[in-house]
Amino acid sequence: MRRSTTEASSHTPVSRLGLSREYILEEALKLLDRDGLDAFSMRRLGNEMGIGTMTLYGYFPNRDALLDGIIDASASKLVTTKASGSWKERLRELMLSLRRALTQHPAIAELRRSRPLISPGALEVTETAMRILRQAGFSKAEAARTYRVLYIFAFGFAGYGPGARSEETETLEALSGLPADTYPVLADCAGEAAASMADETVFELGLDYLLDGLEKAVTGSRRDAA
Amino acid sequence: MRRSTTEASSHTPVSRLGLSREYILEEALKLLDRDGLDAFSMRRLGNEMGIGTMTLYGYFPNRDALLDGIIDASASKLVTTKASGSWKERLRELMLSLRRALTQHPAIAELRRSRPLISPGALEVTETAMRILRQAGFSKAEAARTYRVLYIFAFGFAGYGPGARSEETETLEALSGLPADTYPVLADCAGEAAASMADETVFELGLDYLLDGLEKAVTGSRRDAA
DNA sequence: ACCTGAACACCGTTCAAGT
């Protein structure tokens, strides 16, 4: 996408140590996906890459800028979807694709919290979703609000859903040990509750509830208009 | 709830500095709600309370235990709901109540990420929701999976929804500045998109989509059975 | 131009000591 400066073969400037913004971002994302945001530090990234910590500051003004860079660089290549079918089917496919991407790079969802979009690279999914919704006849405001719902569910699932940290057996133990007099229902459903917390398919369940509810709202308003 | 040890008037042990687990947790939650999780530290909490940092370690083994304590202590008093009406109405009311609680204490949602339930105090909402769903005729597994969807949406909204950090004008600026050739739809909807990101009512929109989709699934399966 | 160590103001936590 970006034009090269002076070198011919590579499309991004590379220093004498072989460093570039892109390369640093790749290594940072690897470290992040491996050990999580809590364990990430500039010093550790430097160590891992075999360079001095302060070298990083030659490429990014500070830690936050580096993290923003990761979102911008990775989000754009995450989701690819070839649209076909009804708006509902296309939207479903897009959200499943987003879910897959967030599964592959759990760090993205972690970073995205409290870090609003802004960066152009991170908006391709939004653009695609908005296009589908607008083509389906939603008003600008309806489309924007509806996408917010889907977006929050997808990122919420990544942030609060399975795979986060809880080990299923540990959760089951804790739930099984609940006092049955204060938590009668939950104690009765301990196994199912623990299983649901590790269940990836809950995403599709929720997504389909959302899309069905959305479809109902659309046909409802059409009936009102008629 | 806990029985007093030796003192009569107070139901929780108080040290010579007037300290107790409960009091420390209250102060910690205040600090957390005010300045956010990133700015929270044991040293700062000690300073704010006018006590030595290490005094805190007499009440909690470490920082994580203190944060777990906040969830446990606060979650139980957060949500009160008097159930009436259909399961759909009661569930709706419960989730709106949870949303209100998370708005009041944004720190809770921040803490809950990567911190699975386990603590008994944090499970009252879960128990209530599961009771409603079970009474409505859902199987144990269906009820558990459905509550997961609602839970993730509510916490996802708190974690990724409005109020997080983005200033609306700043977001609007960023969206307006998008290149219209790569983001035609989004550029066209910049105002609506920015507004939707600050819009609290998007929670109810999504909640109703979920509940409508859920209702449709229920009536659908009944029709299958008949 | 690119890279870096020393230094500063922060962390959480251990440990030994104060009352």
Place this chain on the structure above:
DNA sequence: ACCTGAACACCGTTCAAGT
């Protein structure tokens, strides 16, 4: 029993210096 300072191993970042 309750409280605490010093010390250790970490942070992010500034600044001045190296090539």
